[in-house]
Amino acid sequence: MSLIQNLILTNLFIILIYGVYKAGFSKSSSFMANRIFLVAGLAAALILPWISPVMNFLVPVNEIQWLPSAPVALEEPLNQAEPMVMTSLVHTNPADLALWIYFSMAGLLLLISVVLWIRLILMTRKAPVHRYNRLKIVVIDKGWTAFSIFRTVFYPKPFVPDRPETKLILEHELVHARQLHTVDNIFYGAVRLLFFINPFIHLLHKELMITHEYLADRLTSTADRTGYSQILVSHQFKVPHFILMHPFNKQSFLKRRLDMLSKNTTNHLAGWKYLLLLPLLAGMILGSSWSATAQDKNQKIKAETAAKVEKQLKRMGFVKTGEKTWSKDGITVMAMDDVTMDEIKAKLKEAEEAKIRNKSEEAKQVFLIVEEMPTFQGGTIEGFRNWVQSNVKYPPDAKVGGTVYVSFMVNKKGEVEDINIIRSASPILDAEVVKTLQSAPAWSPGKQRGQEVNVAFSIPIKFIINGKAGNPDKVTKEDLGIPVKPPVTEESEMEREDSQVFMIVEEMPTFQGGELEDFRNWVQAHLEYPAIALENKIQGTVYVSFVVNSKGKIVMPNIVRKVDPVLDEEAFRLLKSAPDWTPGRQQGKPVNVSFSLPVAFVLDGKRADPSLNDKTIEDDADKMLFLVCEEMPEFEGGNLDHFRNWAQANVKYPYKAMEESISGTVEVSFVVNKEGKVIDVSITKSADPVLDEAALNVVRSSPTWKPGKQRSRLVNVRQTIPIKFILQ
16 A cells, blocks of 8 residues: 555544444543553554454455556657757646645644653753652742653642642652553654644543543542542642653643532443443444555556566567666657556657757757867878868969968768868958869868767968968058058968967966956057057057967967057067967867957056947847947856856766766857846757756756846856766
């Protein structure tokens, strides 16, 4: 039988016992018989629902009609080779929550009782103690009537042992001790705590306690009933609320006790009516037997349903892999209890749809580094760059040289797609680079955990004039609109290294022990406001991009967003004069890392009217996505590192990954929108599909941020963090 059914049946028995007692026995003067009935009846109500039916012959099994309970669960995790899809068929059972609340309240009541007991013990240690006829008398300084627990009597001041009234009260409490009435109260007290919600258990206990008083009154008042009655009336004091004690005079019992004192002893023949309790006991046994038999029938139905489901699963081609698990094509079904086949089919359909969705999402995922990098004609990215360099044609209309930096993706079929110019030399040269990449032969695609994936690259392509490469670091008149001497004359270190440029690496570059914000502060502190800009009240924010190369030097400085040629030139000068950084590292090796930065030019601490470019940004703020803005988003008062620590502390290591000893670092990109909410969460570097999903989940669960601002307007800002999964 289930726990809830047993509790319900016990409560019904308690109500039945109280009804029978009040109807036929509460006014009887056979006090000892009443005590036995109240204690034994409650014991039967507790025991019968929990024992196996001893009278199954009373209830034939084939006559029981019992509906099966709700299905419990169906889980369908996919195998390791497929994207992880977890589905479940869970019928929420509010009874579980109700039981948890019920037993929590019972535990709270138990705790309160323990506290009261401790207080009583402490009171015993501090109060004066006397002895009387094997009784321990504790004299208390309270306005209570006398009461007892086992052989300890709590007596209110003043305690005068020689007074006849005192001796009579002590004799009364001695009866309670000798007949072990406290044992009855402990039993009832425990049941009251467990079934506190049933008012009839409290009423039954009240009947038992007054029966105890009847027994003690009868043996104590044999000599002088009238005098004893007068003592009862005179002791109208308050009584502490403690369910284990025996108060000498409880006000609610007074009238009934006086009535019973004046009542003669019941005739012995009246005891025969207690034989009427036998049908009550038989009915309780029959009810328990019927309920248990019904449960057996229910279990049989569940077993038959499970057998039918297993038979149908075999027909569908599933193979049994565990006690209740069946697998087919990477889908594992856990058929528990009486889950129907229709429900299994529905969940299988959902699992297949989830697999299709996951594959679609996975097809869009782009990696920077994978276990098996793509190869071009058997070589690396350098071989591809050489191929492009030898096949690109210098446009006849081009009058300038330079270096075009281009990014592209090698998809799962080995095709080059998603070509983007990340740094332009001129529109004509850019178009030629794109054309050459579009005509490139197929690659051998990259692989992650044995599966073909999309991988992104970026390379520089040089265009040479008169045997000399165009200088990618040179700021031309066309760039700034004024004559400017080139900041550097030597070829870019970046080009000599011919290395890949990263946006996020395992160990980001540091500037004088700090982060990008510290470099921004250095730039602002060393900024020299051009005199011509001061005279003409020119101000604004210049956005620059640059690369910290593998030697820690700033290369490839570029003006991303211009304000005025004079201010642009000063921002450019600051980048070229900056001290070296500590380079970033990927897989333990120094690498090139790209950054972008705002350089603010402010007059007298107050901005002038926004320029045309500013107005454009304000008008398009809803559509624009920033990597860097004047006021970067804040997470709980901190920067991006604070959020990374939060994500690392709250990410849940997948159980499947722990079982298979899977670890690694997942890089997650996301956008903090103008409302401060985290949206557009995606993986930029994968470690494993299981770990990727855990990283996505923790970022998606982020609390609200304080959004970023540009020109005092809220804007959308993209951020990227690494999340590490390390097995201890």
